[in-house]
Amino acid sequence: MIRAGIYARISSDREGDNLAIGRQLADCEELAGKRGWEVVERYVDSDLSAWSGKVRPEYRRLLEEIEARLIDAVVVYHADRLHRHPKELEEFIDLCQRTETKLATVSGDLDLSTHEGQLMARITGAVAKKSSDDMSRRIRRKHQDIALAGRPSGGGTRPFGYESDHRTARPAEAAVIRECAARALAGDSLRSICIDLNDREVGTVQGKRWSPQTLRRMLMSARISGQREHHGEIVAAGDWDAIITPVETHRLRAKLGDPDRRTNRSARRYLLARLLRCGHCEMKLLARPRDDGSRRYVCASGPSGGCGKTTIVADALELFIVDAVLHRLDSPELAAALNGRQDDPEGAGWQAEIEQAQEQLDELAAMWGSNEISRSEWLKARATIQQRQDTARKRLAALNRTSVLSEHLGNAVGLRERWAGLTLTRQQQIVAAVLDHVVVGPGRRGFNKFDPARLDPVWRA
Ligand SMILES: [Zn+2]
Structure with missing residues (x-):
């Protein structure tokens, strides 16, 4: 079994660089788990800047324990959490090679045993160095x-x-x-x-x-x-x-x-467009008014590939779902799930990540521009950083969904009163923030009324 140590660090040297330590640790743990490594130790330096030149006691302990062969692998959130001085990095590369220690980073792999991996680490280190030359x-x-x-x-x-x-x-x-x-x-x-x-x-x-x-x-x-x-x-x-x-x-x-x-406007008159799935074939139900104008959602056969078997009237269904969503908004489970997310300074953390990656991309391009690295080295390094940035962008976008709900949490009564006055877009956002989708099962033969038993909601939170 490979024994892994996790290294995490919070630096207070600049604003916004505040990825919660808990998050760093959790992501590192997950990565170790994926590798099948056993996490035997955690090294956390907080509020000490690698730039200030102050000693980082846990980092030193990490080096000692690598040297003593107490751990076989290091998991870190970013390579730049480990060291920001080229000299430190060289020491670390040297130590890892000597002891055959593996290194994994959440932001992408760095294999210090290969020339390429070392080069990547040097580039990451070099761009982290805020030079004013x-x-x-x-x-x-x-x-x-x-x-x-x-x-x-x-x-x-x-x-x-x-x-x-x-x-x-x-x-x-x-x-x-x-x-x-x-x-x-x-x-x-x-x-x-x-x-x-x-x-x-x-x-x-x-x-x-x-x-x-x-x-x-x-x-x-x-x-x-x-x-x-x-x-x-x-x-x-x-x-x-x-x-x-x-x-x-x-x-x-x-x-x-x-x-x-940019979808067509008529589809947006339907509150649950895109949220309903056919219980037979799992295709999304489409908004289709009957010839007399009464609104329905149907599983459409034809080019869209549905089975054509499911139909449900829109009005009663929408009233019922809105009621369920509002009820859900008052549930302690939802409040807990959302509060957990909001207390986390996650948005700021991802934003800092996006900015930091951008800084690195800029500097990297400059290194190529001044012939310090070759074009292929530049492209290789760029891909890794861009990947990190994309991930951060996606996480940030996902946070929006949560923020839609924040003002309504635990206040379904107030929301219920104002519901009819909200725009359809706003209503759709609130529903979609709580509800992932609803599976609509078959109707009972000869039963023409709205039948809630047909519905199987899948909640988001
Ligand atoms: Zn179907």
Whole structure:
């Protein structure tokens, strides 16, 4: 049996770098489990920065126990949790080779016994080193050039929310941006926000009326959270005023860029579209009104591949499901499940991860640019970091679902009263946050009324 030690560290050296230690440990444990390794020891350094040069007692203990052959493998969240000084890394590589110690990282594997693995570790280490030498100054200038090139020449029109220096926030417009962002995140449609803005005669920079397209473009731009964007990708932090937070920008992008929003409008009159499955063939039921206009969900045979056997009337079904969802919102189990998630500074942790990965990508590109590494080394290293960043992006997007519910938790009575007044989008979000799907079983022959016994709900939480 391979005996593994887990190393975790929280550094307080910069804001946002606060992946909960519990989370690091849990992920490392899971990885060890996948490998079939037995976790025999945990080494945790907290609140000590690898940069401050202070001694990390648990890291030293880890090295001693590797040396003493008490453990055969090390599991760590990121390679950069282990060391940030090249000298430390070289020592570590040396030690691992001598003792044939394995290393696994949650963010992707590093095999220090191979040349490639060592190179990866050196690159990760090198980019973690916040150097202020000529090279990074050159890069900063280059990025500025890129950002400037992305702007209309000659300064161009100022962006909404900012003064003509493109940097200083204009308080009144910034307030409008914050309001729109909050409303969009809460599920208000862009169209309804625009109507409201136009009613209040809040014009665009050109003094025109807002359209959903203009509003979407503004809310999805990284600029308003003080971030630099290049070809639609967020490339770095900017040095101008942020009006909303980077987390909000990520949520807005996830939400407004969501292909679900572009489905045809008639389908959205159906609260449970996409949430119902056929009990015979497991295909999704589709919204299909009868010729007389009465609303139904059906398993459609034909190109979509359904069996065509299941049909259920929409009105009674929707009333019943809404009732069940509201009831569920008051259940202690759901409150516990969601609270657990909200206390965790997870969103900030994933955001920090995304930013850190971006920093590494930038620096990596610069290393290639200055011929410190070859193109293939660059591509290889980039793939690993991008993978980490993608994972973090996905986790962040998944958090949105939870936040939809936060204000309604344990307050189903209040929500019940307001339910009819909510937009369909908002209703769908609340239902989908609680309910994964409902399997609709066969109807009883000759039984024409709505029959709840046909329904088998699968809850999310
Ligand atoms: Zn079917």
